[in-house]
Amino acid sequence: MSHGKHFTLFGHKKAPNAWRxxxxxxxxxxxxxxxxxxxxxxxHKAPEYTKYNPNGRVPAIVDHKNDDLVLWESDAIITYLVDFYDPEHTISVTGIDKYFQLQWLFFQASGQGPPFGNAAWYAIFSPEKPPAVLARFRAEVKRVLAVLESVLANQEWLVGGKVTVADLSFIPWNNFVIPDAVEPDFDFEKEFPATAAWHKKLFERPTVQKVYALRAELIASMNK
Incomplete structure (x- = not known):
């Protein structure tokens, strides 16, 4: 493994969690x-990788400037990164707001990730598409969006009046699932206007554009 970079990040070219x-x-x-x-x-299940992540999923990260510390689970990694490498709190918060930030990261991990992943699986990848199962997970996607809408209708960002990891953590699953996995006639901007505007602003950030340009390039190379 090369140590020329600060971190080694194990991921997957398509998986949303890998791009957070x-x-x-x-x-x-x-x-x-x-x-x-x-x-x-x-x-992802081979010993060469499970020595880093025994759960056999992505992402996992190695911090070569901190004694090759290894972390897995994306929200744990994100919390570590801002705690150790965001001293000016450019995308994080302090004091009591830190716990609200953590609250949203937990909600992303438990509320957004699993149902959005299941909605995507059954709508896009599964050879069988049981109507009741599809309806369940599509409804849960909308429920999660409604939770975000209830907050974002009254404030621009989730925590601290600025963009933080609380906001940024939601981008990949929203971007992956909403266009294809909710339902054919779903109108994001009409049903959840504040959340759609929030997602659009986040996706337009230069950092996000850079990451997604790389992702698109990699996926295009896979399809050649």
Missing amino acids: VPIILEELGLSYELVFLDFTKGE
């Missing part, structure tokens, strides 16, 4: 090497 951490690394101006695992070859 690069956004934060870019926001903080930290150098990193991306190592993409081939799920079709079982590389």
Whole structure:
């Protein structure tokens, strides 16, 4: 493994969770090497990777400037990055607001990730599409968006009156699921206007554009 960069980040070219951490690394101006695992070859379950992440999923990160510390679970990684590498709190907050920030990261991990992932699986990838199962997860996607809407209708950002990791953490799953997995006639801007505007502003950030340009390039190369 090369140690020329500050971090080694294990990910996947398509998986949304794998792209949450690069956004934060870019926001903080930290150098990193991306190592993409081939799920079709079982590389995420092989000993060469599970020595870093025994759960066999992405992402995982190695901090070469902190005694090769290894972390997995994206929200744990994100919290570590801002705690250790955001001394000016450019995308994080302090005091009591730090716990509200953590609250939203937990909500992302438990409320957004699993149902959005299941909605995507059954709507896009599964050969079988049980109507009741699709309806359940599509309804849960909308419920989570309604939670965000109830807050964002009254304030621009989730925590501290500025963009933080609380906001940035939601980008990949929203971007991946909303266009394809909710329902054919879903109108994001009409049903959840404040949340749609918030997501648009986040996605237009130069760091996010850079990360997604790389992702698009990698996916295009896969499809050649």
